[in-house]
Amino acid sequence: MKPAWLIVAYLAAVALPLIVSWLVGGPPRPFREELASGLGILAFTMILMEFVLSGRFKSISNGVGMDVTMRFHQMMARTALAFALLHPFLYRGAPSGGQRPWDPTRQLTITTDFSDLSTGIAAFLILPTLVLLAIGRTQLDVKYETWRLMHGIGALLVAALLLHHTIYAGRYGSLPVMTWLWGAMTGMAIGSLLYVYLLVPLRDKARGWRVTSVNRLTPKQWELTVTPDGHSGLEFKAGQFVWLNVGHSAFSLKENPFSISSAPSAGPEVSFIIKELGDFTRTVGQIEPGSVAYLDGPYGSLSIEGRDEPGVALIAGGVGIAPLISILRQMRLTDDPRKVKIIYGNRLEDQIACRDELDAEDVTYVLTEPPQGWQGARGFIDAALMDRVFSPTEFKEWIFVMCGPAIMMNIVEDHLIARGTPSSHILSERFDYD
Ligand SMILES: Cc1cc2nc3c(=O)[nH]c(=O)nc-3n(C[C@H](O)[C@H](O)[C@H](O)COP(=O)(O)OP(=O)(O)OC[C@H]3O[C@@H](n4cnc5c(N)ncnc54)[C@H](O)[C@@H]3O)c2cc1C
Numbered sequence: 468m469k470p471a472w473l474i475v476a477y478l479a480a481v482a483l484p485l486i487v488s489w490l491v492g493g494p495p496r497p498f499r500e501e502l503a504s505g506l507g508i509l510a511f512t513m514i515l516m517e518f519v520l521s522g523r524f525k526s527i528s529n530g531v532g533m534d535v536t537m538r539f540h541q542m543m544a545r546t547a548l549a550f551a552l553l554h555p556f557l558y559r560g561a562p563s564g565g566q567r568p569w570d571p572t573r574q575l576t577i578t579t580d581f582s583d584l585s586t587g588i589a590a591f592l593i594l595p596t597l598v599l600l601a602i603g604r605t606q607l608d609v610k611y612e613t614w615r616l617m618h619g620i621g622a623l624l625v626a627a628l629l630l631h632h633t634i635y636a637g638r639y640g641s642l643p644v645m646t647w648l649w650g651a652m653t654g655m656a657i658g659s660l661l662y663v664y665l666l667v668p669l670r671d672k673a674r675g676w677r678v679t680s681v682n683r684l685t686p687k688q689w690e691l692t693v694t695p696d697g698h699s700g701l702e703f704k705a706g707q708f709v710w711l712n713v714g715h716s717a718f719s720l721k722e723n724p725f726s727i728s729s730a731p732s733a734g735p736e737v738s739f740i741i742k743e744l745g746d747f748t749r750t751v752g753q754i755e756p757g758s759v760a761y762l763d764g765p766y767g768s769l770s771i772e773g774r775d776e777p778g779v780a781l782i783a784g785g786v787g788i789a790p791l792i793s794i795l796r797q798m799r800l801t802d803d804p805r806k807v808k809i810i811y812g813n814r815l816e817d818q819i820a821c822r823d824e825l826d827a828e829d830v831t832y833v834l835t836e837p838p839q840g841w842q843g844a845r846g847f848i849d850a851a852l853m854d855r856v857f858s859p860t861e862f863k864e865w866i867f868v869m870c871g872p873a874i875m876m877n878i879v880e881d882h883l884i885a886r887g888t889p890s891s892h893i894l895s896e897r898f899d900y901d
Contacts, residue, residue, distance in 0.1 A: 470531045481512050484648055488639035503557035504638050506550040511629045511649070513547035514594070518622065518656035523663045525766060532768040533708075533724075534897050541601070548598050551591065580636075587632035590625050597621040610746065612720045619660060626656055664718070667763055672717035674698045676760040679736065681751060684820045687743040688786060689751045690728070692736055693760045700735030701762060703727060704772045705797035706790040706868065706894075709764030711739065713754055717761045723747050726789040726870070726896075727765070730796035737762065740820055742786035769868060769896045770794075776866040776892060778806040780857065782848060782879055784871020785813060790896060791870055792821055795828065806865075810856055812848045812875065816841065831856050848875050850882040862886035868894045 520540040528536040630653045633640035676693040712722035729738040743749045781791040812833040833844040
């Protein structure tokens with residue numbers, strides 16, 4: 468889906484309960500009371516929408532990109548948290564206590580019934596914990612999979628608690644149409660979890676893969692190749708990525724995102740360049756050919772398919788070369804006539820992957836710790852280097868595709884903007900998913 472439509476769809480979904488509440492709501496109340504209810508309604512809706520902003524829905528993340536989806540997910544979680552924390556403190560002035568016969572839907576009174584409020588209080592405590600644990604995840608000594616499971620369970624719990632709180636303590640939630648709407652929206656959120664953790668694995672199980680080879684490319688980078696096991700393979704665009712699960716059940720949470728490094732036109736086999744980093748990636752070298760694998764994808768919007776810029780600039784830092792080499796390979800296999808220039812940064816010379824292939828191209832290798840006698844560029848990929856590689860016309864007309872460490876991407880992106888590259892000509896992907 469196009470980014471503009473996604474924004475409209477998001478705003479419409481978030482505004483829906485607010486608008487319906489306003490349309491079916493009772494007598495007017497002081498602004499502060501309405502604001503308190505409004506913030507509560509908005510917080511709950513935004514929390515439910517977080518389930519579909521998990522990055523696992525192609526119609527969303529392939530439209531705006533995984534980076535943007537995840538940044539938006541994080542931003543909206545923080546905004547919803549602020550609304551949720553503010554909401555109870557704004558109720559002041561209206562009579563509170565048990566249900567009044569003259570106000571059966573609690574339009575004018577605030578409940579103090581503990582059973583109605585308890586779920587809201589529990590959510591009030593769990594929600595900040597969930598957000599804080601997500602923000603500080605990397606500082607925690609917890610496995611990524613454990614954190615992910617806890618994050619999912621916590622989110623589910625918050626949604627269930629808020630559904631109860633909204634219907635039983637909310638001023639609008641007890642109206643039949645709103646009870647129905649909240650039920651449907653919570654159902655959609657829970658359904659999205661079931662889709663990701665049950666339906667997708669079920670589908671993937673029927674389309675298994677087998678590892679055909681694992682080759683060391685550099686001291687800490689491996690090329691893993693898989694072949695479809697009894698099916699036609701995966702349709703993807705060069706530059707996209709999949710969630711790869713090797714050697715576990717299709718329902719396992721042990722899956723990691725990796726860019727495909729082979730070209731779509733190369734045939735049904737799919738390859739990955741994997742850098743040793745942590746629990747899974749450090750064991751890639753021990754994977755036996757023949758092992759079962761599952762691929763969920765393709766995801767991502769790092770693709771030049773359908774683009775008509777006259778030249779393609781590929782800028783990679785470290786293992787960020789993986790999606791870019793897929794793009795290059797696809798261009799070569801399809802005799803793409805466009806000019807290509809590559810900048811590829813690493814720390815050491817022996818970290819340069821696919822060198823034979825790249826040597827045949829217009830490539831600039833950059834090393835921060837070059838060996839003696841190194842003829843290539845030194846230091847980081849920066850503005851000065853980019854000015855040496857690209858002409859003013861290329862900056863303005865070409866498409867720039869980049870993948871690498873955040874610091875490199877920020878420097879490159881800032882310089883491209885400064886040199887007049889339209890932002891629609893800049894495609895980037897970060898290898899962060901949290
Ligand atoms: C879109 C995308 C494409 C990527 N492509 C490549 C690639 O082509 N080659 C490559 O070497 N690396 C790639 N990565 C990075 C790769 O996913 C991580 O290095 C890998 O998941 C680390 O797993 P680990 O168990 O070895 O390390 P751990 O020590 O367990 O984790 C290190 C960090 O990696 C991330 N991570 C770990 N497990 C997962 C998971 N299941 N899901 C999401 N993130 C996780 C977390 O941020 C975690 O803190 C990509 C990442 C993303 C988001």
